[in-house]
Amino acid sequence: MTKLSPSFSRRNLLLGTLQGAGFFLLSGCDKIFDALSRNDKFQSLLELAEHGNRRAQRLLTGRNQLAQEFSAKDISPKFRSNGNPPPITMDYEADAKNQWTNWRLEISGLVQQPARFSLAELKSMPSRTQITRHDCVEGWSVIGKWKGVRLEEMMNKVQPAADAKYVVFRCLDTDSDGNHYYESIDLIDAVHPQTILAYELNDQPLPVDNGAPLRLRVETQLGYKHAKYIRALEFVASLDKIGQGKGGYWEDQGYEWYAGI
């Protein structure tokens, strides 16, 4: 807050310019920010914000509140895809050719009744259809119409144990180093009414680019949580022993596990 007077003193201007220049010279700031970005202790300090985001946002959200649903005219002409290229294994291509008749969804881990489901079985269960917006962590958004079976419906069939805290999604796609994609959400998001295992996009069988034959829709979070090419679901009590322990493929590379913002 400056006291204003229209006099522009030369001495002050000179002093100010010198101070400004000094500031920018001293701003090896760039180097400091980079060093701090690579410092684990400082990063765990910054991660406090992720926990703050999760707690505050969950507090503000009623358990049965729904993400905004759109009408058919809002659907994007093309549903953009991102991430790994589709799986290129022989099995995947053969399964795709056979309309996924050999593909099975395996549900295991801390559940009372482990089970395997064919795509036909999933399609015969009660379904939910929703037109929702997909928000990528990069910043773009697309709207699509999804049909699938609610994850809570599946949980009723396999009966997670009392100590199950997370669902881990095991995927068929890999990165260029052969690491499999995986993701996880907690049971609060798992039972959200709009959390579905989707097998249809815009009234068509789920295209290969968008995660055929089955992908997750978890509308409370950003795109990278929506695991594609799902092979298996695993109910676990802790994420420590899975992958590099951060709860997902992108999480292992520094992205937040809680992607509600």
Add this chain to the structure above:
Amino acid sequence: MREDPVEAADKSSELLYRHNRVTRVTHWGNALALMILFMSGLQIFNAHPHLYWGSTSEPEKAFFSIAATNEDGDVRGYVDLYGRQIDTTGFLGVQQGTFGPSARAFPSWLTIPTYYSLAGARRWHFFFGWLFALNGLLYVFYNLVVGHMRKFFFTFGDAKKVPAMVAYYLHLRTTSPQEGEYNPLQKMAYTSIFMILTPLVLLSGMAMSPQLNVAFNWLPAVFGGRQSARAVHFILAFGFLSFTFGHVFMVLTQGVFNNMRSMTTGWYRETPPPAIQATQSAPALEPVDAEDLKADADNVQPEVQAPSQTTVRADTTAKPAQAENKSVANSSVQEEEREKNDEVKS
């Protein structure tokens, strides 16, 4: 603290306790937070350097893009606004690296971190977003309670004085319409920062959150959709940047030392109107060299403060210039007293 020989010799000027401790601490916290939010925000923008209006980001409908073209190895960066392209090679769109040019919307030196890291930038951004919000709340609550914010709240009365104030700045008018500590333009700037820019930047940021889209369906809608909220958030960031440039320019031209002192220690040197200055300070200037004298003469020129008010405040919050050179302990005790006075007054 540095002692300015000219100021020390000038017995007629007085120190005013201008900024309370909460204001000073939150001011610098805010400065740091805004810088980091801006620079990490640019890094986040780099992940998808296009802006859209509406809910979705249909590729052909971007109204603003920072991009690069490559024609036979001639890599050029450009900014596209509603189809009009401006070549920005060397600054935006393309950056020279060790391995030749690469596409990059905002250059390394403007982003946190300098290297590409969306995950890293998000971590910085959210942490300092919380800091910015909590810091702002602390400032607003404290200064509402002590009554400081009333001093710069822009009213209809102030709005009427804006043309006169602009004329004064443009040297078209010799007297300032200012009454009180802040002039009408300052009030307008600070009030719009608090009442418009800050709430909107926070809301547009939150409107991009999928979880908050569940909690408050209306939130992206008030901006016209999530992508509109993203565009608004980006534009407002530059609103903060231009405010900061204006603010720093004013500090640079209106007395760096005095303003920095008042925002670090709280004490601001008030100079009386030139008439008084001319008669009282002339003998004291003898030992100072001619160059300094001239600069100082510029420095003390027109006085914005209404003389009557200077006198009133001299009774309550001013202390004589000689008292400036005292021990640190002593000064902090006094400062505390001032802080108490400040609270009692309001």
